[in-house]
Amino acid sequence: MTNSYSGACACRAIQYECTAEPAFSWKCHCRDCQRASGSMLCPVMYVPKTALTITGQAKYYEVKAESGNAVRRGFCSNCGCPVFIDAELVPDLMGIWAGSLDDPNQFSAQVEVWTSSAQSWTCLEPDLDKFSHAPTSEQMAKILS
Numbered sequence: 001m002t003n004s005y006s007g008a009c010a011c012r013a014i015q016y017e018c019t020a021e022p023a024f025s026w027k028c029h030c031r032d033c034q035r036a037s038g039s040m041l042c043p044v045m046y047v048p049k050t051a052l053t054i055t056g057q058a059k060y061y062e063v064k065a066e067s068g069n070a071v072r073r074g075f076c077s078n079c080g081c082p083v084f085i086d087a088e089l090v091p092d093l094m095g096i097w098a099g100s101l102d103d104p105n106q107f108s109a110q111v112e113v114w115t116s117s118a119q120s121w122t123c124l125e126p127d128l129d130k131f132s133h134a135p136t137s138e139q140m141a142k143i144l145s
């Protein structure tokens with residue numbers, strides 16, 4: 001049985017629904033994610049764009065990841081809530097910030113990435129594999145399998 005996932009920004013001007021399981025999910029401790037969240041990390045799950053229906057218009061800005069890949073971050077221009085991550089690395093997938101889910105308990109991370117920039121006041125899950133930087137393409141293939 002496939003779960004469906006729904007969520008919204010804080011003011012609900014942007015809403016989404018997804019009818020497929022995430023391809024992968026992780027917690028990212030990179031500085032970009034810390035800045036984008038105003039917090040310690042980004043809990044994100046990547047779902048197939050073909051299974052994602054978005055209502056409302058997210059505003060996007062582009063940053064270059066340290067890998068050189070472009071990452072477009074989508075947020076609500078009314079409430080400022082970060083909702084989407086459109087990463088060049090995985091063009092068929094859309095990242096969804098777990099905090100925007102109607103039921104955030106649907107999220108569980110597979111791994112933690114960029115732990116080299118994790119803050120001393122963050123929380124790392126002891127059972128998860130950790131990558132000090134971005135996963136290599138080999139490690140990425142394993143995460144996706």
Ligand SMILES: [Zn+2]
Pocket residue numbers: 009010011012013014076077078079080081
């Ligand atoms: Zn909003």
Ligand SMILES: [Zn+2]
Pocket residue numbers: 028029030031032033034042114
């Ligand atoms: Zn990140």
